[in-house]
Amino acid sequence: MATVRKLDALDDVIHQKVRLGVMSSLMASGEADFNFLKGALGVSDGNLSTHLTVLEDHGYIIVHKEFVGKKPRTTYTPTLAGRRAFELYVTALESLVRAG
Amino acid sequence: MATVRKLDALDDVIHQKVRLGVMSSLMASGEADFNFLKGALGVSDGNLSTHLTVLEDHGYIIVHKEFVGKKPRTTYTPTLAGRRAFELYVTALESLVRAG
Numbered sequence: 001m002a003t004v005r006k007l008d009a010l011d012d013v014i015h016q017k018v019r020l021g022v023m024s025s026l027m028a029s030g031e032a033d034f035n036f037l038k039g040a041l042g043v044s045d046g047n048l049s050t051h052l053t054v055l056e057d058h059g060y061i062i063v064h065k066e067f068v069g070k071k072p073r074t075t076y077t078p079t080l081a082g083r084r085a086f087e088l089y090v091t092a093l094e095s096l097v098r099a100g
Numbered sequence: 101m102a103t104v105r106k107l108d109a110l111d112d113v114i115h116q117k118v119r120l121g122v123m124s125s126l127m128a129s130g131e132a133d134f135n136f137l138k139g140a141l142g143v144s145d146g147n148l149s150t151h152l153t154v155l156e157d158h159g160y161i162i163v164h165k166e167f168v169g170k171k172p173r174t175t176y177t178p179t180l181a182g183r184r185a186f187e188l189y190v191t192a193l194e195s196l197v198r199a200g
Contacts, residue, residue, distance in 0.1 A: 004142035007121045017115065021107045024196050042104035090197050096124050097190050 009092035011085055013058050018043055018051040023078065023086050026061065031077040052076065060085055109192035111185055113158050118143055118151045123178065123186050126161065131177040152176060160185055 014023055021041045025032055032040070038048050055061045060082030064075045078086070114123055121141045125132055132140075138148050155161045160182030164175045178186070 003121050003125055003140040007117050007141060010117055010120075012117075015115075015117065017107050017110055017112075020110075020196065021103050024199075025103055027197075028199055040103040041107060086197075093193065093197075096120065097127075097186075097193075099124075099128055 003096065006092055006096040009088065010096070011089045011092075013054060013060065014085060014089045016051065016054075018047060019055055022048075022051060022055060022076070023060065023082065026076060026078045027083065027086055031075050033073055033075045037076070055082070058082075058085075103196065106192055106196040109188065110196070111189045111192075113154060113160065114185060114189045116151065116154075118147060119155055122148075122151060122155060122176070123160065123182065126176060126178045127183065127186055131175050133173055133175045137176070155182070158182075158185075 014020055018041060022037060025037060025040055034048070034052075037052075038045065041048065043051075052061065052063070055076075056063055059079055061076045061078055064077070066073055066075075114120055118141060122137055125137060125140055134148070134152075137152075138145065141148065143151075152161065152163070155176075156163055159179055161176045161178055164177070166173055166175075
């Protein structure tokens with residue numbers, strides 16, 4: 001595949017570093033809550049929220065809100081579309097960095 | 101390695117898509133000229149110039165200008181520092197996307 005098409009195949013929704021971290025975490029763990037992601041990625045509440053909203057708006061993750069006792073807990077899971085987009089991204093990236 | 105440290109290890113100079121395309125091309129071919137990169141990456145003169153300057157300013161590529169007959173030709177080669185930065189980037193990225 002030509003380099004230009006490999007670059008186009010690098011989904012901008014996933015390529016952004018915080019979102020790449022979120023998707024990598026969710027692919028590895030299946031689900032994660034807000035505080036786990038915040039600690040794992042070392043980002044502020046606002047920054048994480050912004051990027052989670054982008055992923056949700058693109059249908060890559062599902063948000064689940066519940067109460068554990070009286071404390072709210074928000075968890076995130078990747079959708080099938082999100083998993084597929086992540087796999088395509090990784091394939092395109094590996095192809096790009098290995099062969100230019 | 102924690103996810104936050106893996107994200108920090110993703111060199112921003114290389115992570116940007118056009119620069120990632122340039123570095124991938126140069127790693128694969130050893131050198132390339134401006135017009136080849138422009139066609140390979142599908143970007144404008146101005147956009148490519150901007151990103152080549154960033155890579156040069158960070159010491160990741162060397163610019164070589166010559167005349168072929170009366171036509172100027174500008175070629176780019178990765179430096180040792182650029183090659184090392186690229187390898188570190190790829191290693192960090194693979195670690196991130198495989199294990200979150």
